[in-house]
Amino acid sequence: MYRMLKNIQNNQMSGVAPMPLKDSTSSNENSFAMNRRNYFQTNQITANTVSENLQKKYSGNRDASSVMSRRKANAVGVGSLNSSKDAMSFTSNNNRNEQDTALKRVRNGGYVPSPKIAANPSNRPVL
Numbered sequence: 001m002y003r004m005l006k007n008i009q010n011n012q013m014s015g016v017a018p019m020p021l022k023d024s025t026s027s028n029e030n031s032f033a034m035n036r037r038n039y040f041q042t043n044q045i046t047a048n049t050v051s052e053n054l055q056k057k058y059s060g061n062r063d064a065s066s067v068m069s070r071r072k073a074n075a076v077g078v079g080s081l082n083s084s085k086d087a088m089s090f091t092s093n094n095n096r097n098e099q100d101t102a103l104k105r106v107r108n109g110g111y112v113p114s115p116k117i118a119a120n121p122s123n124r125p126v127l
Contacts, residue, residue: 012089017081023091032076038069039077 011021017040026032082088 011091012087014082014085014087016083016085018088019080021089021091026090032080035073035076036080038073039081042073 013019017036022032
């Protein structure tokens with residue numbers, strides 16, 4: 001009747017420009033996706049020849065905000081492109097916080113009576 005999904009683990013993906021699972025510390029906004037899209041839709045600038053430089057006397061938009069937006073889109077795009085098609089992941093299997101929490105739970109297994117019970121003379125062991 002219903003088919004079981006075989007591979008629903010999207011923590012690690014391969015291929016060109018995959019989008020694996022992001023960790024819990026990432027912002028849940030669309031800035032990452034929009035910068036990826038800007039990077040993939042821009043034309044890669046090639047070096048002009050000398051004759052083209054003499055004919056063209058215009059330059060691109062060079063104000064600070066456009067320079068920063070281009071640099072941000074470039075950094076996000078290059079970092080998430082995965083042109084080598086290797087396995088890619090934004091999260092790690094080695095989560096140190098989970099290990100520390102588990103160790104803390106194991107080590108804090110001892111029982112300590114409350115001060116009210118420990119101060120009562122009838123609860124002291126007889127020697």
